[in-house]
Amino acid sequence: MNSTTTRTTSGTKESVSATTSSRTKKPLLKVGTVLNEKWEILQHIATGGKGEVYRARQTNLNREVVVKIVSVEYLAEFGDDPEEVNTEIQRFHREALAMAQIRHPYVAQVYDQDAAVISKNGEEITVQYVVMEYVPGGRTLRHTMPFEGYRDERDLRQWIRTYFLPIFDGLETVHALGIVHRDMKPENVLLDGQTPKIIDFGIAGGPAWSQLTKSHHVEGTITYMAPEQFMDLAETDGRADVYALGKMLYEAVQGKMVDSKTACPLKGVCLANPSTPFLKELDPIIQQATAEDKEKRIPSVSALRESLERLLEKTEASERPLFRGLHRKQIIAIIVVLFIIVAVSNIYHHFIMTHEVSMPSHVSTPEVTQPTESEKTSERAIPEYEPAVPTLTAKDGTIMHLVPAGQVKLPSYVGAEGGKVVEVPPFYIDETEVTNFKYVEFLNQVLSKVEVKDGIVRVDGQPWLVLGPVYSGYEPIVYRNGRFLLQDEGGASHPVVKVTGFGAAAYATFYGERLPTETEWLRAASRPEDALKKPTQTSADPARDTDNLEKEMEAWAGAFKEETSSGDASPERSRSISPKNEGLPDSSENQGASTIPYPVLSFEPNVDGIRGLMRNVSEWGVRLGVAPNAKPQFVVLGGMRGTMLAGSTPIPGIAQDPSMAFEDVGFRCAKNIDESGR
Structure with missing residues (x-):
């Protein structure tokens, strides 16, 4: 919900950015409010640029859910323009429609969409709401990404496998239905443990969908926005989501994009100093995923996934022990050859070397000193344990x-x-x-x-x-x-x-x-x-x-x-x-x-x-x-x-x-x- 919407009107840009911390108005719904006798409001979670989010309870099933409403304050920004107000309500309904079509464990599920009338300061107000799956914990993909980026390559590779690639499963299903998310970013991926849940389809679209946003409106988050989306939202396809994924991967390596210098909005990005073989091969993948010309960009989410998986497999294979990856018969053959070599070596040593070489008489056998009890204690090793995931x-x-x-x-x-x-x-x-x-x-x-x-x-x-x-x-x-x-x-x-x-x-x-x-x-x-x-620390x-x-x-x-x-x-x-x-x-x-x-x-x-x-x-x-x-x-x-x-x-x-x-x-x-x- 903490996104930035840029509206361009008559050649003038106006940035509307609303976050929970910057809002001073109280939430519209009070704790205990029941919408349409079904959804009891339990807690206000956040207020964003376009609406408010609440934790609620489905009264008949005693199930916790999320209720997202269109903010009355946001709609009021359009003044008396009924067309703009109607467009925002349609976009709100479209988000529910898009999410309802998608049945995938990595995409947040929608349960209901409706309107309710509430009383506020003696005035009746109509509230548009969508009810969605509740993901406890409030963690997003952002919480798994260090602010300064991953400094350890192994940690980066584990993050890609554990958190990043699973997102592709959900997005591939989204694209297969002809839907483009158009606002992919770390904050729009909730985490249920390690399971991703893609949310916020507020500006989703597709070839078969009628265009809601006019050409002079730019919707999305500029940091992750593909150039063609900025120019004309109607021209975007699945490659816009590929661009956003490339920017997210870039952040995981280089650190959070916090200003125009690090974010490179609407531009392709590359790694600053790729120092390892893995990073040197990851760099061109990021460059291709974030290519400004969508015709030169990696063509699909599945193609990007294949490139990353090939690189991970190649890197991990180079670190495996010699026998790993060999066929069982090959391993047996190698063991037999080694056994023969050892046996021949022992025979040679016993029957030839011991007869040809004798110990000089002046060389004495070195005296072996037994360790004291204190030395035994100091040298006692910590017991070994089976390897465990970190x-x-x-x-x-x-x-x-x-x-x-x-x-x-x-x-x-x-x-x-x-x-x-x-x-x-x-x-x-x-x-x-x-x-x-x-x-x-x-x-x-x-x-x-x-x-x-x-x-x-x-x-x-x-x-x-x-x-x-x-x-x-x-x-x-x-x-x-x-x-x-x-x-x-x-x-x-x-x-x-x-x-x-x-x-x-x-x-x-x-x-x-x-x-x-x-x-x-x-x-x-x-x-x-x-x-x-702690870069200032001299030793650890x-x-x-x-x-x-x-x-x-x-x-x-x-x-x-x-x-x-x-x-x-x-x-x-x-x-x-x-x-x-x-x-x-x-x-x-x-x-x-x-x-x-x-x-x-x-x-x-x-x-x-x-x-x-x-x-x-x-x-x-x-x-x-x-x-x-x-x-x-x-x-x-x-x-x-x-x-x-x-x-x-x-x-x-x-x-x-x-x-x-x-x-x-x-x-x-x-x-x-x-x-x-x-």
Whole structure:
């Protein structure tokens, strides 16, 4: 929805750009509005240049959907020109018609298209709407593309196979129906896990379709727009979508096109400095896909796919071991020949060399020194594990990254086991903390088990979440009309807080995961930052252990002890909220943190791709018993270093009652590597 529409009238260009952040007017539809007794509005998602998008519920099937409406404000821009208003309504209906014809898992599905009358400020307003498939998570292809482009060729090739090429499946079906999308860009590809969903057919057209847009109107996104589309929308065909795909691939390598210098609007593009054989062969493909003359352009989406797949296969084949790709009989023949060579060599050595060569008498046998016990310990290798994919998508749609096996030195605050070095097997952990958006989705899937009383969310008597403001003016999650909602979509990407240990563990279990152990969390937090993400960093030692981390924790512990020495010596957070009480704490004690946590994507990832550890909110984890017969404990780990919450952050690794909730404690999930290496 955050696209730019350029209208040219009487030789003068006027750019109309509307985004969610720039709009100051309130959404047209209120939460709880029901359109035609079928579609209940749950949440405003976005406002774009041509309309508004809402998350809604189909009341008879209890299914979440997306409702897209034509913005009254946008239509008002055409003043009293009824022809223009009618054209926009027709284009809106055409989008629904185009999407309804396409039956493909990689294209968002349309369920309904209609009009409804609502009351606004005492005035009746007719709303045109389209109901579409809801894709949870709000991730688009853009979220998989680094701002500066992929610096590692292997990551680029994996992105092409995992995310880029599947889009071609959906587009080929679209083109086979005689439809041209004409506004392909990363933001118009939603991601359901790793499954793409092409959306926004608002300016789609085709040879058999009547022309809605007049010749003096330019529709689309200029950065990805083919030159012929800019000159005359009616002259576009499937090659316009090929041009857009070429620009998207160019961005994946060179980085996001943010200005006229990097975007090269309406121009062909090429890679700046292709340094590897793969990039040198990818460059002409990009040049041909973005050729300004459509007659010289790669002729179809399928032809572009074939070129990319041939290049990927060629590159990957060159990296395969010798035997891979050979026929079984060829491998057997090679093994037999090698066996014969080895056998002949042994026979020659035994019967000829040992009789012709004797050991000189003055050469003594070297003395072999046995390693000491300390040397044995220092040389002990970390156990080997089966290879695992570096990244996977969890059942809740969250990206998880692999943290390799390694050693962790237990901090002294764990007690008698402090200072002990333990082996940590490889594991997966969420890239970010679980967000308010994700936790609301989870709660609405277990509504039949949930009880909400006195602002506390319980299941089977266990408290999961404490509702109410986190701080003055910030109350991200509310419970209304039997459902959980986001009070403000701006808080969707912030980590969920005031969730208890029970509530965090329940979320993880629901999606087949678990909370990270304390040693896993320490292992992930001690990993170095990615030098590619931090060009000013002079060094990054991948073998760094937790010594520095322990010093930081001990410093925190000392500060905490000073604060608590005059009172209860037990390590307990000063702003905890106990759901054991039948009501919320007194308002004077529940003003929340001094500011909200940061959005989960605010931090650069470390070398494993993990964000926000030790930098955002504290997180729930589990301490497994190191000593024999020791029971697992819920612990709170990490915190906001150097921020306004540092003074109230607990000692990392503090054991806490899992029924407690804190205004600056969230969580993320972890997962074991199964036998398949995933």
